[in-house]
Amino acid sequence: MLEGVVPFPEEYARRYREKGYWQDRSLAQEFKPIFARYADRTALVDAQRSYTYADIDQGSTRLALNLLSLGLKPLDRVVVQLPNRAEFVLLYFALQKIGCIPIAALVNHRYNEVSQFVELSGAAACVSIDKQGDFDFQHMMSRLQQHYPSLRHKIILGAAEPGFHSLRDLIDTPPTLAESELANIEIDPCDPAIFQLSGGTTGVPKLIPRTHNDYAYNSKIAAQTCAIQAHHVLLVILPIAHNLPLACPGIQGFMMQGAKVVLSASTRPHDVFQAIQQHGITHIKVVPALLIRLLNDPEIGRYNLSSLRVIQSGGQRLQPEVRMLSANLLPQAFIQENFGMGEGMLFFVRPDDPEEVRLETVGLPVSPDDEVRLVDEDGEDVPFGETGELWCRGPYTLRGYFGVPEYNKSAFSPDGFYKSGDLMRQNASGRYMVEGRRKDLINRGGEKISAEEIENLILSHPRVANVACVPIPDPDMGERMCACVILRTGTLSFTELTDFLLDKEIAKYKLPERLEVMTDFPLSTFGKVSKKQLREDIARKLSHSQAPQA
Structure with a gap:
């Protein structure tokens, strides 16, 4: 097993195998018979072309052999930074x-984030597009290679400069190695198949090791819960590497059933509606902010969206009013609320749940062996119906973040429950309702932003003495970030602050969207900054500023 991975305890691993959850096959072994069974069926469509299951198998095999020729080997880590293009899927299966x-x-990640991924993992390669707007990923990779000796290979989708490999050439070029080379590779199904990224509260991201055993089961049980069938068609418009569109059931779960996946790099309503109409989309995954934008688009009635059967919503709670609007505009589509995390645990509302369960809850966990506790601040279980922090463990929930044993001591209970930081309660039906979070995160349209990460960067500004970043409510994104600062001297404008943070080379979605300059912060009874009071004060200020003038 890769050093730094926390294994499942043997008694649990044995139970998961006995119950058939874990098949002790690598993802490559899981998909080999699938590629053969559905060889002539369309598997994948993007803006460039469509691919059969045989095309995916053959293209990923050529790429795998050419990557071996470059010197990549089992357990090498590869940072993958690609848009919703078929090349991501081909690369994913090649790496498997x-x-x-x-x-x-x-x-959207920039040098600040990617350098941390490379440092944490000892990555051997980076794969990115050539440019996004005026941002040059090849320049970023060259800087990374100067600082991190482990980074041996730079691979580009697009116009590759000297010293870079073209991803498209690696896919299309006949390999010099024989296909039998792949048969000689041994993969431990308890090793990671992928590192997902945490939405943790600390400034340094955590790597989530999802093993071949647990990630295959994750997609199988999600597909079973969602009753995915071969005639279904999934539209992926969320970022393709996210856990939800990739594996819950996502690309993996749909392809396991021989279904079709359509990729869109655009979330513009016109493009989404056009894709649904053109490809007969039956399933789509959204975050609430995106669904609201789609439903409010005045052109929605111009398109034939009758094929749509399931709208899977995650990332943050979907308000009942949005559900009702969807029911009016898309009456044939079931909105399936879900709650999940890259760390594993998944809750889904079922199609046969009563109306009040659909409107108010995120349903139940998907596996019979998912274990859920709701606990108070002392780690004691709260009475039924009361709010507590979600602690969870199960056959597809991690037992530890990669390579951070000291952090894991606080993030997991001694008996292996993951302390999620999310607050939940059970309603009368036993289904779960999300009530907020204990973690210090801003949930901007489903993207979790660590307040501490941005606070640490703002504190490095020479005029800032103290800072607290808090979420403020937003009708479109759910939450946006407000930076509350106390200055040492002088003044600080919002533009000066954002320009300063952009110089730190962070993803733009992490930028504060409001600045409040203050002389003091409210304190809790323990002498800490009361972010709860800050949120309430800012919300009150915003409501007054938006009130009609007399």
């Missing part, structure tokens, strides 16, 4: 075939 571990980065 050679036992390399993709790190599920986002195209």
